Amino acid sequence: MALFPITSNFEGDFVLKLVPVDDENTMAEVAEAAAVHSINLHVAEQPGKIIRARRAGESEPFPLEVKLKDSGLMPTECVDFYYE
């Protein structure tokens, strides 16, 4: 259990946001944490869709069950979040 801040680039948002999460969190949980700071604040909700996460600039998302500590991401590294 350790604090693991990431940089969130949420599709439709205008600014990169700091999202403090835990290295034991799965990518599904990380996406949920990122959504709290964008959805219904600066980005419209899209009911029925799920949020995926991928390393900034890459095309393939992380599997939802992968833990942050196993993702290969560095603390504060930028993650793209988008509706699928």
Added chain:
Amino acid sequence: MALLDRSEWYDIARATQWTFQYVPEEEIFPEGHSGSEGISNEVWSTYDEPYKVTYREYVDVQRQKDSGVYSVKAALDRLDMYAKADPGWISILKLHYGAVSTVEYAAALQESRYVRWSKAPGMRNMATFGMLDEIRHAQAQLFFAHEYVSKDRQFDWSHESMKTQNWGVLAARHFFDDMLMSRDATSTAIMANFAFETGFTNLQFIGLASDASNAGDFTFAKLIQSIQSDEARHAQLGTPLLQILIENGQKDRAQRLIDIALWRSWKIFTILTGIPMDYYVPLEHRESSFKEFMEEWIIDQFARSLNELGLDKPWYWDILIRDLSEHHHGQQLGTWSWRPTLWWSPAAGVSPEERDWLEEKYPGWNKTFGKCWDVLTENLKNGHVEKTIPGTLPVICNMSNLPIVGTPFTHLKDHPWEYGGRLYHFGSEVDRWIFQQDPERYSQHKSLIDRFLSGDIEPADLGGVLAYMGIGVLSEGGGDAHDYSWVDKYRSIEAKVS
């Protein structure tokens, strides 16, 4: 006794290129301070300032300028512009005075370093007047702002801002320390007098003066026009310096300094001028859009100056052109959203008519930035102000020290770079390029986010961050300038439709 004509004695008085006998020249003009780059004294003595003035003439003209400004203020105080002004205009005054007043004192130190360290006698002479200019600017702006402190404590930031760790101040200090305060006299004059002053002070002091007159604030208009009349003179310090450098094989050095200063100036002016012009100035009083002013003063005029000197446009010119339509809209969304962190109350500037104006001036605004405002407006319509304030911090650029913003759906991305085991974040490839020019110069600085994550800010929550930034200490933070009254227009439209 009859006075000699100026032309009969001026050149003798300014030619202070003495031959030193008791101290080595290197000790009098250390290279790190003068930046003379091996150019000989004979060459430096050819520096020919385009604007010549004697001390007697200078004092006479400056006295007249001060008389004009202070008498206009005294006359118009009776009209109580403050009580009648739109709240968006009051926010412009708070932002301007807090960001500019004491930086003028820093600029006096900047000019004083030319007086002492420049190897060009003509430049030393002219910089003496430039130094006095900047002292006048600081004193006038502090005096004018002080008048308002009794009306609203947020005006206290005019004097105190630069002593705080507010995020906007961190950005301004990083920029001004880099450009005004910590380089040799030659480099500083190119960056500050040529790139910054000939380019960008026009935006703030001429562009905003038009808006001020239109808005009925003739005191502020007169003040900043008076300041600009000095800027227009001492900004010319840099041009003959550039000519000497270019003629003596230093073109690449000059170009690099201009490229750095122009981009850094652009970024800070998106906050200082861009946001007020396009969002705070009441719609009926807007002279031009920020983009239109930028196109006139920077894209056309500054580019022409570069061309006349034989210099090139910065390598990132296409990125800058694109940014004119985008960057400050992101910073507006950011400053308004994180309004509790400001020393002024930002105007949203997104009523239905204002959105029409934005779409006309910036086609595509509604489909990008407008989408974020749609969500914010919906929350306000439903009475949920608390849902319009973020619960976390924005990620900050390690060069501009501004939030990393971009156009929704198209241009928002981090530009990271790992250096010395630390991951740095940048808002653009230009910001990253500037860092890469001299990583040791910049690498030790901590952005607000770096400070938050490394435990410098306690308690490590939003309350702790606000107190760290001086909010609730010097004054309360910002709210919506119009107390959300603009949202009623959307409610009216909705009521009519239903």
